[in-house]
Amino acid sequence: MASRTVVVGSSSGLHARPAALVSQAAAAAAPATVLIGRPGEDGVDASSVLLLMSLGIAAGEEVVLASDDDAALDRLAELVATDLDAS
Amino acid sequence: MSARVLPGVGVGRRAVVGPVVQVREPVRPASDAVIERDGAPVPHDELPDVVGAAFATVSADLAARAERASGSMGEVLAATAQIAADPALLTGTRKELSTGTPPVAAVEKTIGGFIEMFTAMGGLMAERVTDLASVRDRVVAVLVGAPLPGVPELAEPSVVVARDLAPADTAALDLDRVLAIVTELGGPTGHTAIIAGQLGIPCLVRVTGAGDVPDGTRVLVDARAGRLVVDPDDEDVAAIRRLADAELALEEDTAPGATADGHPVDLLVNIGTAADAERAAAATDARAVAGSGLFRTEVLFLDATAAPSVAAQAAEYAAALAAFGGRKVVVRTLDAGADKPLAFATLADEENPALGVRGYRIGRVHPRLLTEQLAALGQAAAETGTQPWVMAPMIATPQEAAEFAASARAAGLTRVGVMIEVPAAALRAEAVLAEVDFVSLGTNDLAQYTMATDRLAGQLVDLLDPWQPAVLELVATTARAGRALGKPVGVCGESAGDPLMALVLTGLGVTSLSMSLGSVPAVRYALRRHTLAQCEAMAEAALRAASATQGRAAVVDLLTEEARRLLA
Numbered sequence: 194m195a196s197r198t199v200v201v202g203s204s205s206g207l208h209a210r211p212a213a214l215v216s217q218a219a220a221a222a223a224p225a226t227v228l229i230g231r232p233g234e235d236g237v238d239a240s241s242v243l244l245l246m247s248l249g250i251a252a253g254e255e256v257v258l259a260s261d262d263d264a265a266l267d268r269l270a271e272l273v274a275t276d277l278d279a280s
Numbered sequence: 281m282s283a284r285v286l287p288g289v290g291v292g293r294r295a296v297v298g299p300v301v302q303v304r305e306p307v308r309p310a311s312d313a314v315i316e317r318d319g320a321p322v323p324h325d326e327l328p329d330v331v332g333a334a335f336a337t338v339s340a341d342l343a344a345r346a347e348r349a350s351g352s353m354g355e356v357l358a359a360t361a362q363i364a365a366d367p368a369l370l371t372g373t374r375k376e377l378s379t380g381t382p383p384v385a386a387v388e389k390t391i392g393g394f395i396e397m398f399t400a401m402g403g404l405m406a407e408r409v410t411d412l413a414s415v416r417d418r419v420v421a422v423l424v425g426a427p428l429p430g431v432p433e434l435a436e437p438s439v440v441v442a443r444d445l446a447p448a449d450t451a452a453l454d455l456d457r458v459l460a461i462v463t464e465l466g467g468p469t470g471h472t473a474i475i476a477g478q479l480g481i482p483c484l485v486r487v488t489g490a491g492d493v494p495d496g497t498r499v500l501v502d503a504r505a506g507r508l509v510v511d512p513d514d515e516d517v518a519a520i521r522r523l524a525d526a527e528l529a530l531e532e533d534t535a536p537g538a539t540a541d542g543h544p545v546d547l548l549v550n551i552g553t554a555a556d557a558e559r560a561a562a563a564t565d566a567r568a569v570a571g572s573g574l575f576r577t578e579v580l581f582l583d584a585t586a587a588p589s590v591a592a593q594a595a596e597y598a599a600a601l602a603a604f605g606g607r608k609v610v611v612r613t614l615d616a617g618a619d620k621p622l623a624f625a626t627l628a629d630e631e632n633p634a635l636g637v638r639g640y641r642i643g644r645v646h647p648r649l650l651t652e653q654l655a656a657l658g659q660a661a662a663e664t665g666t667q668p669w670v671m672a673p674m675i676a677t678p679q680e681a682a683e684f685a686a687s688a689r690a691a692g693l694t695r696v697g698v699m700i701e702v703p704a705a706a707l708r709a710e711a712v713l714a715e716v717d718f719v720s721l722g723t724n725d726l727a728q729y730t731m732a733t734d735r736l737a738g739q740l741v742d743l744l745d746p747w748q749p750a751v752l753e754l755v756a757t758t759a760r761a762g763r764a765l766g767k768p769v770g771v772c773g774e775s776a777g778d779p780l781m782a783l784v785l786t787g788l789g790v791t792s793l794s795m796s797l798g799s800v801p802a803v804r805y806a807l808r809r810h811t812l813a814q815c816e817a818m819a820e821a822a823l824r825a826a827s828a829t830q831g832r833a834a835v836v837d838l839l840t841e842e843a844r845r846l847l848a
Contacts, residue, residue: 208405213362220367241368243394246408249401 196259197270198232203277206251211277216242218272222265229273232257239269284510288462288487289741290503291473293779293802293847294527295520296439296482297512298459300497303442306417306429311385315423327383328374334387334422335373338415339364345433349454360411364419369394384420391416434458439499441490445472455479460501462490462508467738477774480798484508486738526846530801534568537793537804539786543812546792547800548573548608550772553580554599560797561603568804571608573720573794574772575600577653578615581622587649593656594663601664608669610720610770610794612699613653615639615673634734639674639699640684654691661693671697671720676704678711685716699772701725706754709761716767721758721790723773727751746775747828752784756823759789770794779806779847780835786812787819802847809843 203211219227219239228236229245236259237244250256256273260266315322315330322330342361346354363369369390376386395412398405417429431440434457444465461476466485476483482503484490493499493510500509500516509516537547549560551572560569580588580596588596601609616622616638630636643650654670661668672684675698688696700706701722713719723746728735730751733743746752755771762769770792775781777799783806785793793803810818818835825831836848 213359217362238367241366242362243366244368246405247394247397247401249405 194228194259194261195263195266196257197266198255198257199270199273201250201252201254201256202274204252205278206254207245207248207256207273209246212242212245214277215269215272216240216245218269219265222260222262222269225260225262225265227258227260227262227265227269229256229258229269231255283512283516286487286489286508286510288484288490288506288508289467290506291477291483291485292480292503292798294480294482295500295502295504295523296459297498297500297517297520298437298439300441300493300495300499301432301434301438302491302493302495303431303440303445304427304429305443307421307424307426309384309420309424309426311388312382313384313424315383316425327377331373331377331383331387331419331423332370334419335364335370337422338418338428341418341428348433356411360414363408363411364415369415383423387419387423388416391419439501441493443491455481460484460503462487462499462501464488464491465738467736467741477777477796477798480796486741523846527802530805530846533801533804533808534565535804535808536567537570537807539807539810539812539815541811541813543786545782545786545790545807546570546573546608546770547804548610548770548772548792548794549797549800550574550576550794551600552576554596554603557600557603557609561605561607563797564800566605566607569607569797569800570792571604571610572600573608573610573770573776573792575609575611576615577612578622581614581616587652590652590656590659593653594659597657597660597668598663601660601666601668604666606666609666610669610671610697610772611657613640613670613672614642614649616642634728640672640680641674651687651691654688654693658691658693667694669695669697669718671699671718673699673722674702674725675699675712676702678708678715681705681712681715697768700754700758701729703730703754706758709758710764713761713765713767718768718770719758719762720770720772720792720794721755723751723755723771723775726754726773730754742828745828746773746778746781747822747825747831749823749825749828749831752788752819752823752831755785755790756788756819759785762791763789768792777803779803780818780832780839782806783810783815784819784822784835787815787817788823806843806847809840814838 201207216239227239229239230236232255239245258266258269339361342357342364346357346361349357372390373386376389391412395409398409421428431453434454437457437459439460439462440458441462444463458481460482461472462484463472464487466472473483473485482501484501487508490508497510500512537545547569548571549569551557551560637645657670670688670693675681681698685696695717697716697718699722700719705712727744727746731743731748733740759769768791771785771790772794776793777795779802782793782803818838821834822831825834
């Protein structure tokens with residue numbers, strides 16, 4: 194399983210709107226699964242907005258994304274690094 | 281079929297006819313309730329599919345409602361739909377099922393776990409708790425085959441009936457399709473009634489038995505008479521239609537507020553935000569509505585987690601002042617405490633908050649809140665080139681009035697007043713008025729404090745009636761002081777919007793009336809049909825009456841015949 198380490202770009206962290214957008218993008222990668230978590234911890238299913246929000250990841254934190262689908266991984270990595278609160 | 285009449289307490293004056301839509305309470309089945317499909321219990325190995333289908337049904341229903349809803353309501357519904365479709369909820373519930381947990385308990389336990397976690401995390405996460413609880417109640421309802429709880433989607437203009445409406449329920453209403461709101465609980469100065477009043481939607485509260493009227497039943501909601509007519513006959517309906525037509529005609533008159541013989545009374549509107557100011561200013565001209573007699577600034581503070589900066593406040597005040605151009609705007613300084621707590625200035629738990637540190641008294645604990653607010657208003661005045669009026673709430677003594685006047689004038693404000701809502705201030709109105717340029721009577725709080733009756737105590741509404749002669753006596757004392765000193769005395773409580781009370785207040789010597797925008801046409805009409813001498817006779821009758829009911833009845837007798845048909 195390939196992985197990427199990304200710094201969270203959204204100013205509110207992975208809450209509310211950014212979390213919703215990231216989980217929607219992860220769900221679109223089905224049937225592939227995308228896992229998200231802090232470095233060194235087990236990742237959770239990124240398509241679950243509830244699990245994603247329960248991580249309580251703040252702006253500027255590093256997260257690790259992992260998936261078998263490289264293209265999905267690239268898309269998610271870019272999304273997580275973007276400030277989604279700004280748009 | 282004969283009509284059945286359920287009495288209640290009306291808010292507003294309009295009457296409407298429409299079908300009932302009941303807001304349903306969530307079902308609370310036993311946690312081990314047997315799930316049936318097609319009349320037979322679902323076998324254990326099929327439960328995961330049935331539960332999955334329940335989540336899918338709820339998500340699809342919410343998504344479809346989000347599509348049809350507009351603006352922020354659509355976004356809220358879409359976010360809730362996404363939660364209902366969340367894979368973590370389904371996975372968690374199925375895991376519970378596999379260990380032998382019964383279906384209802386499995387749903388409640390899984391979603392309950394997230395609710396606990398998000399509540400503990402606080403802040404933004406805590407806001408999702410309402411959505412999670414709503415998803416839980418919906419999925420449980422679908423599982424046991426009960427109707428979906430909460431505010432149903434309104435397919436046509438309807439009368440919304442509930443035991444009680446929480447603020448969140450009100451926010452979820454599609455207001456374009458709400459003809460009226462009827463509740464079994466609540467009071468006329470409670471949350472639902474105030475929101476309905478501001479939106480101009482007729483509302484009845486404290487209607488026992490309203491919750492038993494079946495969905496789709498045609499009802500007549502008569503806010504003015506305080507009655508809910510179930511299955512009204514054609515004659516009832518025709519009478520209501522005639523009144524509605526007459527009310528529409530009233531709105532076309534936009535002459536300045538004055539009695540039939542030309543005694544001027546400023547007609548003003550109550551606002552809470554710059555957006556309210558823009559709406560009211562755009563809908564009227566300076567002749568029809570002379571400005572705002574109450575700008576409730578606490579709205580700006582209530583949702584804030586920290587005190588807004590002077591610059592942020594100044595921008596909001598400037599926008600409101602600019603919207604009204606040269607019209608009069610009376611800004612009330614922060615009226616927090618009691619039923620309006622502030623996140624950033626929370627006071628130690630008070631035994632009796634209505635009698636505690638609220639209104640102007642907040643300055644004893646947080647003096648900067650007031651000085652910064654006055655500074656911001658001074659900046660907004662300079663920036664817009666307007667001269668706002670400013671007043672402090674909950675003033676009890678002439679000394680407090682003098683202190684406030686000194687602070688406001690130091691901030692460059694020239695028209696300084698105080699509210700009269702504490703009986704002590706009304707009894708010493710002349711001494712209070714000597715310190716300031718004007719006063720404004722807050723009749724809701726004045727009634728609460730005069731009658732020693734909590735505004736939120738629904739079962740005591742008769743005591744809280746602004747027609748109570750003792751309350752009117754204090755209004756009369758205050759108005760007399762205004763006349764003696766030649767200074768304006770306004771009323772900005774709910775009673776200013778009642779056309780009959782408006783006549784009485786004018787007769788007592790009140791010089792301006794501030795109300796919700798929707799109340800202005802009927803008040804203008806009432807004033808234009810009666811002379812000042814007639815108003816004075818009505819005031820005299822209301823003051824002399826033995827009770828609130830008798831006082832109002834005496835005023836009805838003194839109305840011109842046309843006005844009685846339209847207003848009584």
